[in-house]
Amino acid sequence: MQLLIEERIAIDKLPSDRELVLRCQQRDSAAFRQLYQNYQARVRATLYQLCGNEGLDDLVQEVFLKAWKGLPKLREVDYFSTWLYRIAWNAAVDRRKKLAKNQKVSFEEEDFAEREDLDAARGGDLMAIHYRDLVAKSLASLSLEHRAVLILHDLEDIPQKEIAQILSIPTGTVKSRLHHARNYVKKFLQQQGISL
Amino acid sequence: MHRPSDDDDNPIDFLQQYRPTPPPAAPDLERRLMDSIVACQQPKRKKFSSIWFIPCTIAATIAIAWVGVDRNYQTARKIDDAEIEKVFLSDWQEVEASLSLPQEGDISEANWLLVTEENNSSLTTNDSLK
Numbered sequence: 001m002q003l004l005i006e007e008r009i010a011i012d013k014l015p016s017d018r019e020l021v022l023r024c025q026q027r028d029s030a031a032f033r034q035l036y037q038n039y040q041a042r043v044r045a046t047l048y049q050l051c052g053n054e055g056l057d058d059l060v061q062e063v064f065l066k067a068w069k070g071l072p073k074l075r076e077v078d079y080f081s082t083w084l085y086r087i088a089w090n091a092a093v094d095r096r097k098k099l100a101k102n103q104k105v106s107f108e109e110e111d112f113a114e115r116e117d118l119d120a121a122r123g124g125d126l127m128a129i130h131y132r133d134l135v136a137k138s139l140a141s142l143s144l145e146h147r148a149v150l151i152l153h154d155l156e157d158i159p160q161k162e163i164a165q166i167l168s169i170p171t172g173t174v175k176s177r178l179h180h181a182r183n184y185v186k187k188f189l190q191q192q193g194i195s196l
Numbered sequence: 197m198h199r200p201s202d203d204d205d206n207p208i209d210f211l212q213q214y215r216p217t218p219p220p221a222a223p224d225l226e227r228r229l230m231d232s233i234v235a236c237q238q239p240k241r242k243k244f245s246s247i248w249f250i251p252c253t254i255a256a257t258i259a260i261a262w263v264g265v266d267r268n269y270q271t272a273r274k275i276d277d278a279e280i281e282k283v284f285l286s287d288w289q290e291v292e293a294s295l296s297l298p299q300e301g302d303i304s305e306a307n308w309l310l311v312t313e314e315n316n317s318s319l320t321t322n323d324s325l326k
Binding site: 027029032033036037040044045048053056057060061064065068069128131132134135136150154155185186189194196 | 206207210212213214215216217218221225228232234236
């Protein structure tokens with residue numbers, strides 16, 4: 001009980017994102033390290049679902065480095081997470097353009113092989129591996145724009161209004177893309193024998 | 197949650213349960229990031245761009261030429277002043293010498309003769325004209 005209370009006090013003492021961002025604007029690299037630790041998992045997951053595994057570490061580093069450079073210019077401090085996702089989205093789009101130029105085979109196809117190896121190495125049960133593979137395939141077969149909306153909304157739990165700001169599109173477009181993406185994934189999974 | 201409650205809700209739970217998970221980050225990723233941030237903070241040495249080479253060369257040439265001409269002009273001016281002064285002095289002395297009237301004691305018979313000869317010749321020319 002005492003331990004729980006101490007943990008709670010420690011959590012309450014943690015600086016808010018707003019404080020960290022303000023300190024980063026004063027070029028406090030320790031505050032930025034804290035922000036990185038708070039956000040890297042979410043940013044990493046989003047980038048992975050958008051761009052795959054190849055060069056993922058470099059991409060994450062690129063996003064946070066851009067954020068560090070751009071932080072002094074960020075006026076709306078409370079919108080840091082939206083702003084960070086926007087940087088990630090732009091980096092993902094750029095990466096995909098580069099990959100499309102340099103590679104004839106789409107990176108998703110290559111990534112599936114890697115993903116299966118990864119799952120096997122993790123020792124997950126076969127059905128779970130199969131389902132993960134199907135989800136990955138269904139996401140990969142969506143267009144980047146539809147995939148982004150589905151990932152940000154349904155997997156990262158970001159509100160539609162924020163997604164509209166991240167992707168620079170109207171909220172109505174977010175809604176329609178989300179509807180389309182969900183229907184597509186649903187049909188895709190049903191075709192693969194999944195009953196939803 | 198921010199999901200509309202329509203019928204396309206079904207795949208969401210499935211997606212969330214079996215969402216693709218990224219491989220773990222490299223252990224040194226955070227250190228690499230912080231290193232690059234420190235590198236960003238250090239003031240950069242600006243490389244001398246080749247674009248600046250041409251205008252700099254032109255400016256340097258003009259400056260050197262201007263300084264050279266000015267220095268030559270100054271030297272030439274100093275020399276000229278001295279020479280002009282010398283020339284002026286010598287000329288003035290010559291002029292002064294030529295303009296100086298003969299002193300009383302210097303009037304010789306020869307000078308008078310010259311004057312009379314000149315007068316006579318002028319008279320004869322006047323007579324012949326008449």
